[in-house]
Structure formats: structure tokens, C-alpha cells
Amino acid sequence: MVTDSQTLTFEPMHPRHTILAVVALALAAGCHKPPVALGPAPMSGAADSLNSARADSIARANAARQAELARAQAEQDSLRAVRDREQREAAQNADAMKVLAATIYYDFDRADLTEAARSLLLAKVPVLQAKPNIRIRITGHTDDRGASEYNLALGLRRAAEAKAFLVNNGIDASRLTITSMGAEQPAVQGDNEEAWSRNRRSEFEPISGGANQ
Amino acid sequence: MQLKQISIAAIASAMLVLAPVTAYSQNTTVPQGVRLGLNYTLGTKPGVLVLPLDSIGGDSVRAILQRDIDYDDRATIVTLDDSTVRGMIPKTGDAYNYPLFAKLGVVAILRPERSLTGINITMYDVAAKKRVQIGGFPLLDKVNSPAWRLSVHRASDEVERWIFGTSGAAATRVLYSGGDKQIWVIDSDGENATKLTSVTLAMSPAWNPDGTRFVFCGFTPDGSQIAGYSFVTGDLHWLSGTARGLNITPAYAPDGRTIAYASGREGGTDILVMQEGDASPSRRITVGKGSDNTSPSFSPDGRQIAFMSGRAGHPEVYTMDADGTNPSLLTEFTYGEQAYRASPDWAPDGRRIAYESRIDGSFQIMTIDMRDRSTKQYTSDGQNEDPSWAPDSRHMVFSSTRTGPRQLWVLDAESGRMRQLTHAPGARLAAWSPILKP
Numbered sequence: 035m036v037t038d039s040q041t042l043t044f045e046p047m048h049p050r051h052t053i054l055a056v057v058a059l060a061l062a063a064g065c066h067k068p069p070v071a072l073g074p075a076p077m078s079g080a081a082d083s084l085n086s087a088r089a090d091s092i093a094r095a096n097a098a099r100q101a102e103l104a105r106a107q108a109e110q111d112s113l114r115a116v117r118d119r120e121q122r123e124a125a126q127n128a129d130a131m132k133v134l135a136a137t138i139y140y141d142f143d144r145a146d147l148t149e150a151a152r153s154l155l156l157a158k159v160p161v162l163q164a165k166p167n168i169r170i171r172i173t174g175h176t177d178d179r180g181a182s183e184y185n186l187a188l189g190l191r192r193a194a195e196a197k198a199f200l201v202n203n204g205i206d207a208s209r210l211t212i213t214s215m216g217a218e219q220p221a222v223q224g225d226n227e228e229a230w231s232r233n234r235r236s237e238f239e240p241i242s243g244g245a246n247q
Numbered sequence: 248m249q250l251k252q253i254s255i256a257a258i259a260s261a262m263l264v265l266a267p268v269t270a271y272s273q274n275t276t277v278p279q280g281v282r283l284g285l286n287y288t289l290g291t292k293p294g295v296l297v298l299p300l301d302s303i304g305g306d307s308v309r310a311i312l313q314r315d316i317d318y319d320d321r322a323t324i325v326t327l328d329d330s331t332v333r334g335m336i337p338k339t340g341d342a343y344n345y346p347l348f349a350k351l352g353v354v355a356i357l358r359p360e361r362s363l364t365g366i367n368i369t370m371y372d373v374a375a376k377k378r379v380q381i382g383g384f385p386l387l388d389k390v391n392s393p394a395w396r397l398s399v400h401r402a403s404d405e406v407e408r409w410i411f412g413t414s415g416a417a418a419t420r421v422l423y424s425g426g427d428k429q430i431w432v433i434d435s436d437g438e439n440a441t442k443l444t445s446v447t448l449a450m451s452p453a454w455n456p457d458g459t460r461f462v463f464c465g466f467t468p469d470g471s472q473i474a475g476y477s478f479v480t481g482d483l484h485w486l487s488g489t490a491r492g493l494n495i496t497p498a499y500a501p502d503g504r505t506i507a508y509a510s511g512r513e514g515g516t517d518i519l520v521m522q523e524g525d526a527s528p529s530r531r532i533t534v535g536k537g538s539d540n541t542s543p544s545f546s547p548d549g550r551q552i553a554f555m556s557g558r559a560g561h562p563e564v565y566t567m568d569a570d571g572t573n574p575s576l577l578t579e580f581t582y583g584e585q586a587y588r589a590s591p592d593w594a595p596d597g598r599r600i601a602y603e604s605r606i607d608g609s610f611q612i613m614t615i616d617m618r619d620r621s622t623k624q625y626t627s628d629g630q631n632e633d634p635s636w637a638p639d640s641r642h643m644v645f646s647s648t649r650t651g652p653r654q655l656w657v658l659d660a661e662s663g664r665m666r667q668l669t670h671a672p673g674a675r676l677a678a679w680s681p682i683l684k685p
Contacts (some may be wrong), residue, residue, distance in 0.1 A: 066372065122277055181589035181603065183496045184555060184562055186510065187516035187539035188492050194513040212513065213470045214493050218448055
């Protein structure tokens with residue numbers, strides 16, 4: 035302890051003394067040995083290594099899992115996208131086929147096309163153009179008034195009028211076949227104008243190329 | 248049925264009203280229960296009495312004979328109750344009490360008897376008081392089978408020839424499209440309805456001239472084709488020579504080989520002819536120019552064809568030569584009228600063509616006389632369509648809704664009398680056969 039009455043003074047050491055001190059300190063430091071281990075000193079190092087490896091492994095697994103999840107997610111997203119696209123296309127195809135299959139109707143004892151029938155036929159044109167492999171059978175029908183045999187001819191004339199309209203609007207005639215069922219396959223049973231008007235019709239049925247074209 | 252029923256009970260009842268009665272001549276043997284002197288009016292048709300036949304199937308033989316003669320519409324069947332009529336049959340010989348039969352309005356007595364191969368029928372002329380005809384008729388197959396019944400019908404037709412000089416049309420059948428849209432056949436008296444086809448849809452049957460085959464229109468997914476059926480072999484086949492598409496309303500020519508039919512294309516429906524058994528393409532004989540021409544029917548000599556056509560803007564009946572030349576409107580054309588005349592059928596005697604005509608919104612059966620073009624309407628109730636002549640050129644079969652569901656009916660064009668032929672709904676498009684040979 036240094037009191038107020040004492041004065042600390044430093045006298046420069048002689049260089050030889052300084053060297054000696056450093057050497058002494060160095061020796062003292064060089065002669066220091068670590069304490070003798072009580073446990074298995076080498077085992078403690080392996081556990082660390084194992085822990086480290088485990089951690090690494092877990093990390094790798096996590097990373098792999100994350101990667102797998104990401105990959106699965108990506109795959110799922112891709113599948114969903116494909117599915118969505120397919121559903122969209124199927125819906126579009128169904129809409130197109132609905133347009134294609136739309137029935138047209140006629141006035142009594144007539145085969146010429148009404149304005150409504152022309153509109154429905156016009157809507158079929160782009161669908162047929164977008165699906166060049168599709169072929170259509172047009173079947174003409176009549177109501178049950180009149181001679182049943184003559185009605186077969188009338189039904190054919192109705193189908194022929196529909197075909198001619200489509201051909202005139204650019205559809206290849208070879209893709210369209212016509213037939214008639216006359217009054218033999220009524221859409222609606224009944225003996226009144228409501229039933230008759232729904233039976234005077236032409237129906238459109240894809241006979242090839244209608245599934246995925 | 249318009250059978251005149253004279254039962255003992257009825258006569259006894261009438262006696263109470265019509266007393267006093269005039270006694271018949273003393274030398275007449277009067278069966279018990281029959282009171283002579285009763286004025287019995289049969290009308291203009293002669294009375295025919297068919298005596299009982301005591302053998303297996305005897306009742307059926309007698310019933311069929313009576314019904315055939317009744318359905319022929321030229322005679323009136325006189326029926327007496329069984330015990331009465333048996334009392335009027337002499338034990339031996341032909342010593343009938345002719346004056347008594349005459350008093351009952353009987354002109355001819357028919358006595359069927361069993362023979363080794365079938366039946367013998369003896370006809371007695373009441374006015375001449377003697378036997379005038381006897382004939383043997385083999386009966387085929389077992390009692391009440393279709394072949395057996397047809398044998399009895401043949402006997403009926405021959406008896407009609409004895410009485411009237413021209414045969415009846417009982418030994419015939421009628422083809423038609425049933426409610427199931429298949430081809431059926433039924434005896435002319437309404438018995439033995441039998442289904443013949445099992446195709447998608449069949450209609451418009453037409454007999455060949457000897458009644459052994461018929462053609463019809465059968466549907467496939469690609470349209471309709473003409474098909475043939477043989478009663479001899481039971482074979483059903485599609486006829487070659489028709490193109491794909493709509494092929495309908497076939498009809499045999501009298502030569503039994505030429506078939507006319509209507510074939511539809513985009514440019515309309517025309518009538519074509521082909522030779523049965525010949526694969527050569529059919530030959531078009533109408534030039535409809537976009538109109539519809541269907542339902543050919545040959546004249547009996549095969550030189551002309553009646554058909555229906557929309558070439559004037561609405562369906563009318565036309566005739567043309569069998570090669571397609573000289574088409575001319577048969578039915579009257581009224582300017583401004585949207586008439587609808589269809590389904591012509593040329594009578595076997597060539598004198599008339601039957602057809603259907605829309606009158607006040609309903610179809611009715613009409614005929615047009617080929618000599619003076621006079622027309623006659625036969626029906627007025629319901630929808631009446633698809634007439635087809637019997638071989639006697641007197642009766643027609645047609646479809647009608649007169650009692651509700653569509654059925655086949657038989658019309659006597661002379662008297663206007665009608666009877667229902669089928670009893671399953673939906674029957675239509677009938678074709679009456681020629682006389683069917685054994």
C-alpha cells in the first residue's frame with residue numbers, strides 16, 4: 035500500500051536486469067503444465083463431434099425436408115396448375131360442345147331456318163373451325179302431325195337446311211352427315227303446341243373427334 | 248258384329264208383342280219353341296246359316312266361318328240357339344225344311360262335316376230347295392294354330408265365291424308397325440298377332456304379290472335401309488342396291504321383283520326403283536327438284552305409280568308412269584289452300600286410290616275414283632291414316648285414334664261399317680296381304 039508520505043519512484047532498470055526478468059518470466063511460463071485430467075479427456079471430444087454431427091445431420095435433414103417440401107409444393111403447384119388448366123380447358127370444351135350440340139327448332143311443316151336457329155348455327159361455326167377433326171351427325175325431327183312416312187322426308191330436309199347453312203359459313207361438307215327420324219323419336223310427349231314445337235328440331239351429335247380436339 | 252240373333256227367348260218375348268201371329272202352312276215341321284209367322288227382316292243382305300259341326304275344333308270351324316262371312320259384309324249370318332238349329336237338321340239326306348229356313352230369312356245353308364283331311368262343306372240353296380255345292384277343305388296343322396285357322400279362312404273365301412261369284416278376303420293377314428315400332432302380322436279377323444322383327448326401328452311394311460315375303464324400312468345409326476323378310480325361311484336381310492342415308496316407303500310392283508322406294512338426299516327425297524336380288528344401284532324415277540316424293544303404290548297392271556309429293560308446296564297425291572314419266576296431280580288442287588293429302592294406296596281392282604286428307608285439322612280416309620276423279624270421305628272421328636286395300640278391293644285397313652290410342656280398323660267401303668282389328672296401342676302403317684295360298 036502506498037501512503038501519502040511515501041513517494042513512489044521508478045528507477046530505470048539496467049537493461050541486463052530487464053533481460054533477465056523477461057527470461058525468468060518466459061521460463062516460468064514455459065514450465066507451466068496443464069492440470070491432470072480426471073475423466074476421459076479424449077471421449078469428451080467425440081461427444082462434441084457427435085453432437086456437432088448430429089446437429090449437422092439434423093440441419094441437413096431439415097434442409098432436405100425443407101427442400102423436399104419446397105419441391106413437393108412446387109410439384110403440387112405445378113400439378114394444380116395443370117389440373118386447373120385441364121379443368122379450364124374441359125370447361126371450355128364442355129361449353130364448346132354444348133354450343134355444338136345446341137338443338138335448333140323449326141316452324142310447323144317448314145324446313146327453312148328461323149332467326150334463332152341461324153344464331154345457334156352461327157355459334158357452332160368457330161367451334162367447328164377450332165376443332166377440325168370433329169365430325170357431326172345432324173338428325174332432323176318433326177312433330178307427330180302429318181303422315182309419318184312423309185315426316186321422315188321433312189326431317190331430312192330440316193337437317194339438310196342446317197347443313198347447308200354451316201357449309202355456306204365455311205365448314206367442310208364432308209364433316210357433316212344428315213339423317214332423319216321424322217316423328218319417331220319425340221323429345222317431348224304431348225298433343226299440344228308446346229310439345230309439338232319442341233319436337234320440330236334438328237339435333238347435332240359429334241360422331242368423331244369430339245373428346246379432346 | 249251385326250249378327251242377327253234369333254233366340255227362342257227373344258222370339259218368345261216378341262210373341263207377347265206381336266200377337267196374334269199367323270200360322271205357317273200345315274205341312275211345315277216346326278221345331279219346338281219357334282213360332283212361325285213372325286216377321287223377321289234381315290235387310291238387304293241375304294241370310295246365311297252355318298250348321299254346327301260335331302268334332303274336335305268344330306265350334307272353332309263354325310265360329311270362324313260365321314265370323315268370316317260376317318266380316319265379308321255381303322251376307323248376314325243367321326244364328327239360332329244350338330238346340331233349335333240341331334232340331335232343324337234332317338237325320339238323313341238333304342230333306343231340310345226349306346220353307347221354314349226361308350221364313351227365317353235364310354238364303355243359304357252351310358253344313359260343315361268332318362272329313363279325313365279336314366272338312367267338307369255342303370251348301371243348300373233354300374230358294375231352290377236343294378244342295379248346290381259341296382267342297383272339301385284340308386285343315387293344316389293342329390286345331391287353332393295359325394296354319395289351321397288360315398285353312399278355315401280359305402274355306403270361308405270359297406264359300407263366299409259359291410254364294411256371290413267372287414271370293415272373300417278372309418285368308419289374308421295384315422302387316423303393321425306396332426307400338427313398339429317393330430313389324431307385326433295379324434290375321435284379317437284380328438287373331439294371332441305376332442311380332443316379326445327385332446331391329447332398332449321398323450316401319451312401312453309392304454307385301455310381295457304372292458304373300459311369301461315383305462319389305463320394310465329399318466333404321467340403323469346411319470339412317471334407314473330397306474330390309475326384306477321371308478315367311479318361308481324366316482330370313483331377315485338388308486337389301487343391297489340402296490345407298491346410305493334415308494331409304495323409306497318400299498312397295499313391290501306386281502312383277503314381284505321390282506321395288507320402288509323413296510330415298511332422301513340433301514337435294515330432297517325422290518322415288519327410286521331397284522330389282523330385288525340385284526346389287527346394281529337403284530334408278531331414280533322422280534325429279535322432285537328439292538321436294539319430297541314418297542309412298543309409291545303401283546297400279547294393279549304395274550304400269551303406273553301413285554305417290555305423294557310436296558312439289559306444289561304442300562303434300563298432294565300424284566300419279567306417273569312406272570318409268571317416272573308423265574307425272575300428274577291426281578287430287579284436286581285448290582289455289583291458296585294448304586291441303587295435305589298423303590299415303591296413297593291403289594286398289595287391287597284398279598278403280599280407286601285410297602289416301603288420307605287433312606280436313607279441319609284432322610286426317611280422314613278418302614278415296615278417289617280413277618274414272619271420274621270423284622272423291623268420297625269415309626271417316627270423321629279422330630285421326631285416320633295409312634289406308635291399305637284388302638284384295639277384295641272393298642275393305643280397307645287404316646290406323647285411327649277414334650277410340651283413343653291409335654289402333655288398326657277395318658272399313659267396308661261399300662257399307663261404311665267399321666271394326667277394330669288390333670287391341671294394342673300404337674298400331675299403324677298397315678299393309679293388307681294378297682290372298683294367302685297354302
